[in-house]
Amino acid sequence: MISRKKIRHLLEYCGVRVLVACIRLLPVRLAICFGRFLGIAAGYVIKGRMRLAHENLTRAFGDRLSRAERSRILRSLMALLGEALVESVIITPEDAAENVEIEGFHHLEQALSLGRGAILLGPHTGMWELAGHVFGARLEHAATLYKPLKNRFVDRYVLASRAQSNMVIIPNQNTLTGVMRRLRENYAVVFLYDQNAGRHGVMSSFFGHPAMTYAAPAALSRKTGCPVVPGYFIKLPGFRRHRMVLHEPIQPVDTGNPRDDLIATVQRYNDFIEAVVREHPGQWFGWLHNRWKISRRAQAAQQAPAQQS
Numbered sequence: 001m002i003s004r005k006k007i008r009h010l011l012e013y014c015g016v017r018v019l020v021a022c023i024r025l026l027p028v029r030l031a032i033c034f035g036r037f038l039g040i041a042a043g044y045v046i047k048g049r050m051r052l053a054h055e056n057l058t059r060a061f062g063d064r065l066s067r068a069e070r071s072r073i074l075r076s077l078m079a080l081l082g083e084a085l086v087e088s089v090i091i092t093p094e095d096a097a098e099n100v101e102i103e104g105f106h107h108l109e110q111a112l113s114l115g116r117g118a119i120l121l122g123p124h125t126g127m128w129e130l131a132g133h134v135f136g137a138r139l140e141h142a143a144t145l146y147k148p149l150k151n152r153f154v155d156r157y158v159l160a161s162r163a164q165s166n167m168v169i170i171p172n173q174n175t176l177t178g179v180m181r182r183l184r185e186n187y188a189v190v191f192l193y194d195q196n197a198g199r200h201g202v203m204s205s206f207f208g209h210p211a212m213t214y215a216a217p218a219a220l221s222r223k224t225g226c227p228v229v230p231g232y233f234i235k236l237p238g239f240r241r242h243r244m245v246l247h248e249p250i251q252p253v254d255t256g257n258p259r260d261d262l263i264a265t266v267q268r269y270n271d272f273i274e275a276v277v278r279e280h281p282g283q284w285f286g287w288l289h290n291r292w293k294i295s296r297r298a299q300a301a302q303q304a305p306a307q308q309s
Contacts, residue, residue: 013153023089031086032240039082040075046288050074053287060207060277076282080235084127087240088161095240096133104231104246105138108188111227111249112139117183119217119228121250123194123273124285126234131244135188136166143168143182144190145175176216183226191217194273194286196293203294204267207274211292218265221252228252230272234283247272 023031043050057070065073111118120135122128135142146162146169149155162169168187170178182189193214201212221228227249236243250272253264277284 009151009153012151013157016154016157020089023086028090029239031090032083035082035084035086036079037082038085039078039080042082043074043078049288052290053077056287056289056291057281059209059292061281073282074287077285077287080126080283081285083235084129087127088129091130091133093133093137093164096130096137099240099242100130100134101236101241101243102134102246103243104248107246107248108139108229108231111229112186112188114225114227115186116224116226117186118188118226118249119183119221120188120190120231120246121193121217121228121269121272122190122231122233123276124192125232125276125280125283127242128192128233130242131190131233132162132165132167134244135190139188141168141182141185141187142166142190143170143179143187145170145172145179145192147172176220179216179220180224183220183224188229193217193269194277194284194291195289196291198293199295202263202266204263204270206270206291207277209292210294211270212294213266213270215262215266217269218252218262221265222258222262228269230269232276232280234280 053074054070144167179189197212197214202215203210204213217228229246229249231246233244250268253261255261
């Protein structure tokens, strides 16, 4: 007997396939407009997420943003999310080559010339999914991390779609083993670095507030000597115009104290992400994410050393 969960997943999968088919039937300009409409409409449905986004914007910017300004930022963000959905369906390698401006790619090429692989570190800004097509086209060896979806039917479909970018997918099971292997093979490995790390992270500052942040890139860089190249992807004004910007590698802190150096290096990564978000607040999808959630256990672990000193 088919379970209710499986029936629900099959219905969700059918819905995704119908939506994708409809998008592909539309002329490109109309499809983009349709996507932006869907994104804005979704903002009225996910009310809990929108409340969280308002709270996050207030936490980050305080009273410098009025409610009307926060609403404009989030409306723009949801329209961008809908447009990104459409782009993920219709994008081709030719589109990526024609529509994406690239700055600083030589930083990544120089990092890879060392032969130790490289970590590409950035936030969920703009249409970050399109970056995979750029890396897949320009690099012989590129990989990205992937967290499988709960719906295995949709998950298989998404993986098949991502395979078109020619990037190797590293699933989140045994992530470190997979990343280490690819770094040894001189791959560029993409880390989207702006999510709450929970119990797997260390506490650092983000917009002046404590936030659990992944330490893996800093630890891997220290262990393997691979450079960490920061970058971001943003939507430009105009029809289907984008820019990818890569910077020179972030140097790790090295004072001889491994634990403190790790945390200080993680802070450098967070500072980069924060600077990007401050410059492009209407293009960061992290406002919809509970970035600053900290468990009681993590708070207690952070407070213990201070109480002992």
